[in-house]
Structures are given as C-alpha cells and as structure tokens.
Amino acid sequence: MASKADYVYRDSSGRRLIDYPRPSVAVDTALLTLAPGDDTLSVLQVKRGGERGWALPGTFLHERERLMEAVLRSLRDKAGVRGLRPRQLHVYDDPVRDDRGWVLSVAHVMVVPASLLMTRSSTTRLMPVDGPGQMPYGHGDIIAMAVADARRRYQELPDPDGLLPDRFTVLELRQVHAAVVGRDLQKDTFRRAMDPHLIGTGEMTSGTRGRPAELFQRR
Amino acid sequence: MASKADYVYRDSSGRRLIDYPRPSVAVDTALLTLAPGDDTLSVLQVKRGGERGWALPGTFLHERERLMEAVLRSLRDKAGVRGLRPRQLHVYDDPVRDDRGWVLSVAHVMVVPASLLMTRSSTTRLMPVDGPGQMPYGHGDIIAMAVADARRRYQELPDPDGLLPDRFTVLELRQVHAAVVGRDLQKDTFRRAMDPHLIGTGEMTSGTRGRPAELFQRR
C-alpha cells in the first residue's frame, strides 16, 4: 500500500501539494422502455468495441465535464437519442469491475418512449430487463437497480419520467405502469390513485373501439 | 474545448490508448445525530486546513480504494469514529465547487449515536442541521439532501441506521424519530406503526418515573 508521502509534490512556488492517483470516471445509463405491443420493460444496449459485446451506453467523463453532459453525449453518440434527463442512481466502484483499469461508473436511469430508441441500427438493440443477456462491467447489477428505482417511482406518480406524450388516456397510463411495476393493475383502483395527479383536458379520443376516453396531462 | 485526438496515446507495444484527464474523487459524509436532551438533528463538522473553516468530514479517494473504505478512513482519522456504515447519497460534480481543482464528491449519510461523536476535540463540533453555518464545497447542499434522505427512511422503519442501542423502549424510539422527521409524533399511532417491525424482549425498565416500559429490538 502506498503511503501518503509518496504523493506529496511541490508546486513552482514551493507550496506543498498532495495528489493521489485519480480514477477514470465513466457514466453508464439504463434507458428503460416499452416496445409497442409489449407488456414488459426492455433496456437499450449498444455494441461496444473489442469483443466485449453488448453493454449499456456509456462514456468516460471528459475534462471538467458535468456528469449529465457526459450522459447526454453518450446517448447522442451511441444511441442517437437527444433531449433526455436521466436520474443519477449509484456509483459502482469495484476497482476490478473494468479490465481496462481503475474506473468508477456513475450509473443513471430513465424510462423513455420506445419511439426514441427505434433507430434500429446494427449497433443498438432492446433486451428484456429480466433477461438482458451476459453483460460486461457489472452492467447486470445496474439494470437490476435501475428497474427497482423505476418501480418505486412509478408507484407514486403518473409517468414521472415522461414515457408517454403530453396527453394520454388513463388506459395508456395504466399499461405503462403495469409494464414498469411488472404486474396487472386494476382499472378502477388505478384511476382513483392517479386522479389527484392528473388534469383533464376535456378532449376525447375518437375512432377507437368502445366509448371514447378523455385525454389527461400530468399535474 | 479539447478534441478527442488530444488524448490519444500509444503504449509500449504501439496499441492505441485514449486517456482523458481524470478528476480527483472525494468522499464527504454527513453524520447526523441527536445530542442528549436535544430534540433536533445535528451534523458533525470538522475543522479543515487553511482558512476553509468547518466542513463535513471527507477525504480524497486513494488508489484503487473503495468509496466505503475512504469514508471509513476519513471518519476514523478526522472524527475518531469507527464501525459505521454510511449510505451513498449522491455525486456532486460541479467542476468549480472546489477551488483546489476539479473534484467530484460522493456524498454519504448516516444517523449515528451521539455518544460516538462526543470526543470533544477542538477540531470537531456539532451544529444544528437547520443552521449549520457557512460551509465550503457546497456542503450545505449535502446536508439538506442527507436530512431529506434520513427523513424518508425513518418514516418507514424503526431506527434503520441504528442510532439507538440494541434494546430500547418505544418512547426512546419515538423521540429519535420525532427528532429526525422534525415534528412530534403521537404515541399511540407511532407505537402501532412500529409494532410489526419490533420484537419484544420481555425485559422491562426499572427505577424510572411511571410505569416500567418494555425493551424492544428491531425485527
């Protein structure tokens, strides 16, 4: 183990400085989504260089960059997605989790509309969160924590991450929540729980089977 | 702004490497406690070098050290406390929050027994969380987030951080929770809410005013 004295330097004016070796810092983001017609959550994966296979989109933090900037940069460059606002989740700090060296990873999470992730390049894919395949860098753990975080937040408020568009029916909202929390939700109980957090627009759907539904917005 | 090419190097075998400048990584910990006879939360501060005054105990991460190791090291060296297990809270990443350079801070939080912090050296002090004084490095924000986190967790379970000893009365538990959440709690409602998470020991207090109280443990 290195002692403190190993890292003591002097600057040009002779002032005593201590500078320890620094870790690389990465950001990795679990973008969770609901493929059309699907009723379980999927996670976006991107193809990484080398033989590392599929992983979460991520990048190394650049000099004096904010974590959120790095997250948005990685999503733009690796997944072609813009305009998101992921939440910071947890720092993964096992010094051997990355075989390229000593790398801290700041994990992020957001639930997003599937339409944003439908660029369908050969370097991105969606995989179910309960079977995402083998992943490097401990990304499986990040996905598990991301899903748990999303479940907790979707228990409380209507679509807090904005997976749905501005206006939506209660059925659409319920289907999203059922997919996130991983079980069916009763329509009457669900509606009453969400009602205080919704604003009715007075506008109705049309052209659908059955009685038209009102469109709502988040309060 | 630097371009990616600025950071491309070759190792001894000519393999292409990219290495961006790395941030220093620090850990800072909000140790919240309840001074005897007090009914509001306090936070531990330590005297920092230079004219920076009172701040949260923290340290820089050493090479390949785990964040938790660094946290425990800083609490041992700067506050003389051992055996704690703080929770990771949030990464503060404003590149100008620390005038010594580019430093990420991983904030931690735990609620601890006041007896552990009573070393009473001239380099530590306890300050109320709602008026901790001016603090450097954005530590005021960390305290606010730490208190919010502790409040949320103490709403759900009895003394999750273990501020109390192994066995305690419901009154002691209620006083702790009232201090953490910042308001009085009714004794009957509180007892019924905590009851499913407690195990009675059958042992009773004695020598106190009034009827003896049973001692409980966490389930």
Add this chain to the structure above:
DNA sequence: CTAATAGTGTCTATCAGACACTATTAG
C-alpha cells in the same frame, strides 16, 4: 342488436389519527 372500452357507485376491510381509558410505578 353485440362487443368493447370508459368511467363510477358502493361495499368492505383496513388503517391512521384522535381521544380516553386502564395499568403500574415513584414518591
């Protein structure tokens, strides 16, 4: 008409909050 979906009335079991009561100790 029937099928399908939207939305609501209502019953029940549970629970938080509030109040009051009993229980047990010190002095």
Add this chain to the structure above:
DNA sequence: CTAATAGTGTCTGATAGACACTATTAG
C-alpha cells in the same frame, strides 16, 4: 394519595381493493 409514564380500547374518517353497474362508441 398524586404525578407520571406505559400501553390499549374504540370511534371516525379516509382509502385500497373488489365487484358491479351505467355510459358511449364501432360495427
């Protein structure tokens, strides 16, 4: 005895879950 604290019975209002009912559309 009184004062103080522990612990519980019980009422009430709110709410989640469940079921059933009405409402409104397509075809």
